[in-house]
Amino acid sequence: MNKHVSILVIGGGPAGLAAGVSAYKAGIKDVLIIERDVRLGGILNQCIHNGFGLHTFKEELTGPEYAARYISQVEELGVPYRLATIVTDLQLSDDGHTKIVTTMDEQGGLTVYEADAVILAMGCRERARGALNIPGERPAGIYTAGTAQYFVNLEGRMPGREVVILGSGDIGLIMARRMTLEGAHVKLVAELQPYSGGLKRNIVQCLDDYGIPLMLSHTVVKIHGDKRLTGVTIAEVDDKLSPIPGSEKFYECDTLLLSCGLLPENELSGQLGVNLSPVTFGAVVNESLETSVPGVFSCGNVLHVHDLVDYVSEEATAAGKHAAEYIQSGIVESAEGGSDEKVTRVITDGGVRYSVPSLLRADHMADLTTIRFRVGAVYKDVDVVTYADGRELARLHKRVMAPGEMEQLILRKSDLISEGVPSEYRITIENKAGQ
Numbered sequence: 126m127n128k129h130v131s132i133l134v135i136g137g138g139p140a141g142l143a144a145g146v147s148a149y150k151a152g153i154k155d156v157l158i159i160e161r162d163v164r165l166g167g168i169l170n171q172c173i174h175n176g177f178g179l180h181t182f183k184e185e186l187t188g189p190e191y192a193a194r195y196i197s198q199v200e201e202l203g204v205p206y207r208l209a210t211i212v213t214d215l216q217l218s219d220d221g222h223t224k225i226v227t228t229m230d231e232q233g234g235l236t237v238y239e240a241d242a243v244i245l246a247m248g249c250r251e252r253a254r255g256a257l258n259i260p261g262e263r264p265a266g267i268y269t270a271g272t273a274q275y276f277v278n279l280e281g282r283m284p285g286r287e288v289v290i291l292g293s294g295d296i297g298l299i300m301a302r303r304m305t306l307e308g309a310h311v312k313l314v315a316e317l318q319p320y321s322g323g324l325k326r327n328i329v330q331c332l333d334d335y336g337i338p339l340m341l342s343h344t345v346v347k348i349h350g351d352k353r354l355t356g357v358t359i360a361e362v363d364d365k366l367s368p369i370p371g372s373e374k375f376y377e378c379d380t381l382l383l384s385c386g387l388l389p390e391n392e393l394s395g396q397l398g399v400n401l402s403p404v405t406f407g408a409v410v411n412e413s414l415e416t417s418v419p420g421v422f423s424c425g426n427v428l429h430v431h432d433l434v435d436y437v438s439e440e441a442t443a444a445g446k447h448a449a450e451y452i453q454s455g456i457v458e459s460a461e462g463g464s465d466e467k468v469t470r471v472i473t474d475g476g477v478r479y480s481v482p483s484l485l486r487a488d489h490m491a492d493l494t495t496i497r498f499r500v501g502a503v504y505k506d507v508d509v510v511t512y513a514d515g516r517e518l519a520r521l522h523k524r525v526m527a528p529g530e531m532e533q534l535i536l537r538k539s540d541l542i543s544e545g546v547p548s549e550y551r552i553t554i555e556n557k558a559g560q
């Protein structure tokens with residue numbers, strides 16, 4: 126027999142934990158968090174470095190310490206959860222209201238839940254070699270940076286000694302330092318783009334402090350080795366990101382770590398028919414973090430890749446509260462606005478790549494809404510400008526903006542609708558190089 130729950134949270138990482146706690150505190154006791162790992166905490170369990178929680182707790186915690194703050198809330202409140210249980214299927218009932226969630230675990234086998242609302246909090250996975258199309262042999266010694274982090278921090282194994290890192294995302298930068306501290310020789314970090322994909326503080330603390338060179342506009346063009354990696358050929362790339370002939374150089378190494386981006390794990394969301402953004406690969410959500418399927422909410426890295434876990438927790442807390450309101454209202458409304466409801470589309474251009482949310486329903490907006498976004502290149506001394514149907518709402522000067530850092534602005538509802546509900550809210554960058 127199927128089991129009923131009011132809110133089912135998929136994923137017990139920082140997003141799922143904060144969403145579950147928030148929904149529970151908002152009055153929905155019938156919440157269930159499903160986590161496929163044997164412990165709660167998600168990716169934080171392997172992030173033993175410090176630097177977490179500065180915004181939320183005003184102190185520098187390690188990943189496991191940060192996770193523990195939320196896990197203890199789950200335990201103290203008694204928020205139900207299941208470990209070592211994977212959600213394998215997510216469908217809508219025939220009437221379109223109930224979410225049918227199929228889970229699998231070793232002891233209990235298959236369980237089917239009927240949930241009134243679902244919160245998607247599955248995080249993301251790393252882009253592996255198969256997605257990068259690097260020519261050459263297929264020897265051992267090539268790992269994603271996160272896999273290497275798991276080996277070193279959770280299993281106490283060293284993946285190798287002479288290391289090259291491709292990609293300057295935060296995981297790669299953190300692993301450059303970690304491998305060095307464990308006695309490996311990290312020769313260099315090669316980055317295809319002319320800028321780093323990671324946080325500035327990580328470049329300073331993980332590369333500069335250890336004398337590890339960051340080679341921007343460089344990539345691996347060939348992998349050498351039969352059974353085990355023996356080296357990589359690295360070339361400089363031009364402004365179209367194509368390798369420049371004659372710039373190739375061979376580097377001897379036994380390990381190549383890949384830190385080339387993260388992909389939100391949205392296979393289940395796709396099964397359900399949730400609209401996904403072609404830019405973030407996460408769900409398209411409204412001001413309540415509700416996807417195109419009513420009663421299905423999304424938060425954390427499965428929605429868009431976050432740089433700081435504090436923002437994950439903040440966003441997930443909001444998602445949990447909105448999911449509780451959805452249950453308590455008892456009304457199933459279109460997540461994209463009813464037929465007579467005016468909705469505002471959030472448009473991003475001029476260097477702004479995307480925004481979350483991308484749809485605003487004035488009737489559902491709180492006084493203040495947090496809009497998160499990222500830019501597509503490095504900008505210095507520019508203005509972030511917002512418009513409602515062409516009327517300027519706000520102008521914020523930024524000294525530096527970079528793709529590796531998530532930006533956010535707070536939108537006041539009274540400003541947005543002061544002249545009626547606009548059809549378009551636009552975020553753009555102006556005054557680029559004196560423009």
Ligand SMILES: Cc1cc2nc3c(=O)[nH]c(=O)nc-3n(C[C@H](O)[C@H](O)[C@H](O)COP(=O)(O)OP(=O)(O)OC[C@H]3O[C@@H](n4cnc5c(N)ncnc54)[C@H](O)[C@@H]3O)c2cc1C
Nearest residue numbers: 136138139140161167168211212247248296425426433434
């Ligand atoms: C190496 C690394 C270093 C970082 N360093 C910092 C830092 O210094 N400071 C900082 O603030 N942030 C840092 N972050 C970012 C922060 O850790 C992430 O933003 C945060 O963990 C994302 O939380 P999440 O819950 O969305 O995803 P995750 O932590 O990935 O959790 C998702 C959970 O969902 C589970 N799941 C997925 N699919 C299913 C399924 N089908 N069924 C059941 N369960 C499922 C997974 O097992 C996982 O536990 C770092 C991240 C990484 C990877």
